Amino acid sequence: MSTEVQIEAKNLTIGYGDYILMKDLNFSINKGDIFIIMGGSGCGKSSLLRVLTGLVQPLKGSVFVDGANFTSASPTAKDKIMQKNGILYQSGALFSSMTLGENIAMPLQLYTKYPTSQIKELVSLKLALVGLAGFEDYYPSEISGGMKKRAGLARALALDPEIVYFDEPSAGLDPVSSKLLDDLILDINHSLGTTIVIVTHELSSIFAVGNNSIFLDGASKSILARGNPNDLLHNPPNDTIFEFLTRGEGKNAQKTE
Amino acid sequence: MRQDFDFNISGKTLTLNISGDFISYDNEELKLRLYSAAEDDKVRQLIVNANQLGQWDSTLAIIIFELKKIALKNQKTFELRNFPQNFERLINLAFSVDRKPVQPDTSSGGFLENVGIWGTKLVAGVHKGFNFIKASGNSFFRSIVGRSFMRGIDLSFALEDCTYKALPIVSLISFMVGLILAFVGAVQLKTFGAQIYVASLVTIGMTRIMGAIMTGIIMAGRTGASYAATIGTMQVNEEVDALKTMGVDPMDFLVSPRMIALIITMPLLTMWSDFMGMLGGGFVGVTMLGIPFQKYWELSIDAISLDNFLVGIFHGLVFGVVIAICGCYYGIFCGRNADSVGSATTKAVVSAIVWMIVMTGIITVCCEVLDI
Numbered sequence: 001m002s003t004e005v006q007i008e009a010k011n012l013t014i015g016y017g018d019y020i021l022m023k024d025l026n027f028s029i030n031k032g033d034i035f036i037i038m039g040g041s042g043c044g045k046s047s048l049l050r051v052l053t054g055l056v057q058p059l060k061g062s063v064f065v066d067g068a069n070f071t072s073a074s075p076t077a078k079d080k081i082m083q084k085n086g087i088l089y090q091s092g093a094l095f096s097s098m099t100l101g102e103n104i105a106m107p108l109q110l111y112t113k114y115p116t117s118q119i120k121e122l123v124s125l126k127l128a129l130v131g132l133a134g135f136e137d138y139y140p141s142e143i144s145g146g147m148k149k150r151a152g153l154a155r156a157l158a159l160d161p162e163i164v165y166f167d168e169p170s171a172g173l174d175p176v177s178s179k180l181l182d183d184l185i186l187d188i189n190h191s192l193g194t195t196i197v198i199v200t201h202e203l204s205s206i207f208a209v210g211n212n213s214i215f216l217d218g219a220s221k222s223i224l225a226r227g228n229p230n231d232l233l234h235n236p237p238n239d240t241i242f243e244f245l246t247r248g249e250g251k252n253a254q255k256t257e
Numbered sequence: 258m259r260q261d262f263d264f265n266i267s268g269k270t271l272t273l274n275i276s277g278d279f280i281s282y283d284n285e286e287l288k289l290r291l292y293s294a295a296e297d298d299k300v301r302q303l304i305v306n307a308n309q310l311g312q313w314d315s316t317l318a319i320i321i322f323e324l325k326k327i328a329l330k331n332q333k334t335f336e337l338r339n340f341p342q343n344f345e346r347l348i349n350l351a352f353s354v355d356r357k358p359v360q361p362d363t364s365s366g367g368f369l370e371n372v373g374i375w376g377t378k379l380v381a382g383v384h385k386g387f388n389f390i391k392a393s394g395n396s397f398f399r400s401i402v403g404r405s406f407m408r409g410i411d412l413s414f415a416l417e418d419c420t421y422k423a424l425p426i427v428s429l430i431s432f433m434v435g436l437i438l439a440f441v442g443a444v445q446l447k448t449f450g451a452q453i454y455v456a457s458l459v460t461i462g463m464t465r466i467m468g469a470i471m472t473g474i475i476m477a478g479r480t481g482a483s484y485a486a487t488i489g490t491m492q493v494n495e496e497v498d499a500l501k502t503m504g505v506d507p508m509d510f511l512v513s514p515r516m517i518a519l520i521i522t523m524p525l526l527t528m529w530s531d532f533m534g535m536l537g538g539g540f541v542g543v544t545m546l547g548i549p550f551q552k553y554w555e556l557s558i559d560a561i562s563l564d565n566f567l568v569g570i571f572h573g574l575v576f577g578v579v580i581a582i583c584g585c586y587y588g589i590f591c592g593r594n595a596d597s598v599g600s601a602t603t604k605a606v607v608s609a610i611v612w613m614i615v616m617t618g619i620i621t622v623c624c625e626v627l628d629i
């Protein structure tokens with residue numbers, strides 16, 4: 001695996017107004033990594049994702065994508081970088097006034113000059129990739145939550161992004177669908193070399209897919225640990241992380257041993 | 258089993274004895290006495306003794322919870338005796354995660370501070386509103402010259418919504434308003450034998466202002482509200498975020514088609530409303546005053562002046578912009594839960610109506626100065 005840095009956060013302070021969530025974060029995400037952002041509820045993971053994807057400005061510091069400063073980029077340069085990103089939102093965030101087909105076609109229509117027939121083919125390919133072949137003409141309100149998520153992923157993948165961000169991909173999915181989504185994430189990563197950034201609490205996903213991670217701590221507003229989640233589990237740098245990675249059962253287990 | 262709940266203080270120790278079934282306990286007065294006794298500085302130790310505790314529910318748990326909080330706050334020792342294990346576990350659970358809500362502090366300060374906060378908020382709000390108007394203006398012109406992300410289909414949906422779908426209600430209300438104007442006017446004018454002027458009264462009233470105002474109010478309630486609700490829901494569903502991260506300006510995609518639709522249709526609807534109002538007046542003229550319809554209509558047409566008509570249409574145009582901006586503004590700045598969609602909708606309608614009245618005032622003064 002190459003170790004070229006794709007995303008780099010430098011002295012990133014995030015929050016809203018006077019309200020600071022995380023202070024002076026420094027981390028980098030390598031090309032082709034599956035990078036997990038974990039941490040307690042409400043500590044600012046989604047907010048960090050919003051900063052990384054350029055939706056919200058950090059209070060301080062910057063994000064570099066492929067060496068270019070994303071945070072202070074001009075609007076046009078920012079748009080260019082944003083086109084490298086595919087994002088799967090927690091709810092799928094499909095446009096409810098459009099069919100699935102139109103949803104997935106939209107980024108293609110915006111950023112490519114492909115003829116309509118080719119866009120159509122691409123749409124059906126992307127839908128098939130996420131297991132929704134033939135659902136082009138359905139509206140988001142007509143499909144289930146898990147399907148929405150997969151359709152959202154199809155849209156995120158429409159432009160063959162270099163980086164895909166996921167906010168809690170398995171939230172609200174049954175274990176089987178959640179496993180399927182994990183497999184899909186691995187497939188995309190292996191076959192296309194896509195860099196993947198995932199915010200999740202789902203321990204099984206963390207160990208199944210992640211090969212690098214940071215652990216955010218709300219109390220100290222900083223990164224408490226970083227590295228491969230499996231290494232963290234076997235070599236926990238401190239109790240908080242051990243507890244998190246073992247669902248709090250680690251301590252008791254040790255006691256009874 | 259008899260329910261028993263009493264406490265005594267001996268020396269530094271407060272002992273609370275509980276026995277029997279403890280369901281839906283609600284003796285507030287006794288509870289308050291207990292709490293204040295427990296808060297007393299002389300008491301250093303709190304002991305809760307359960308004696309053959311039968312059934313219990315949260316009304317018991319809150320008492321223990323409060324007592325333990327008091328004990329922790331004032332560094333008193335706290336002890337539960339003879340409680341079932343599951344009860345102790347429940348109480349421990351309530352204290353296991355000591356996480357304060359991480360919301361910014363909203364405690365209110367003194368009067369001056371509040372005025373200051375209010376003032377800064379006002380300035381920030383005006384700034385935000387002004388920026389929004391500027392951005393929507395920019396996006397409007399980009400869309401007109403065809404250099405925005407606006408999709409034709411969105412515009413046509415928006416147009417459809419403010420044309421034939423809005424016509425029935427606009428027609429009905431305008432007809433009724435014309436009818437009311439004529440009726441009220443007729444009763445007064447009859448006393449002078451001047452009922453023939455009802456036609457001009459209705460015509461001038463409708464074309465100059467009432468047509469535009471009635472259309473504006475209907476469209477604010479109908480279309481402005483739906484804009485705020487639609488865009489607000491998109492905000493809740495993260496659709497607006499998805500647009501932004503796709504590099505699509507929500508202004509182009511969501512605001513422009515709606516604004517253009519209202520700018521095109523409001524003047525047309527206003528004209529239609531004028532016409533329906535005049536018909537409503539005609540109805541009163543014919544049925545109540547016995548004026549032949551042909552005659553009434555001629556009188557009405559004679560009463561139309563180009564100035565009044567154009568001023569009315571101009572009002573309609575301005576109202577269209579006001580409704581679109583208010584609806585979209587509150588939609589875009591909607592919070593992230595279902596509740597905020599409701600309040601966004603309300604605010605959109607109320608502020609649209611307020612701003613329409615303000616704009617009417619401004620236009621009226623300008624017309625006065627320009628002598629129109």
Ligand SMILES: Nc1ncnc2c1ncn2[C@@H]1O[C@H](COP(=O)(O)OP(=O)(O)OP(=O)(O)O)[C@@H](O)[C@H]1O
Binds near residue numbers: 016040041043044046
């Ligand atoms: N737009 C906003 N304005 C002000 N505060 C916000 C805003 N969005 C989120 N917050 C606050 O920031 C904190 C972190 O929110 P965030 O959504 O980033 O948490 P999270 O780590 O993703 O939590 P979860 O795991 O529950 O999704 C929360 O306390 C929330 O109240």
Ligand SMILES: [Mg+2]
Binds near residue numbers: 045046047
């Ligand atoms: Mg979150």
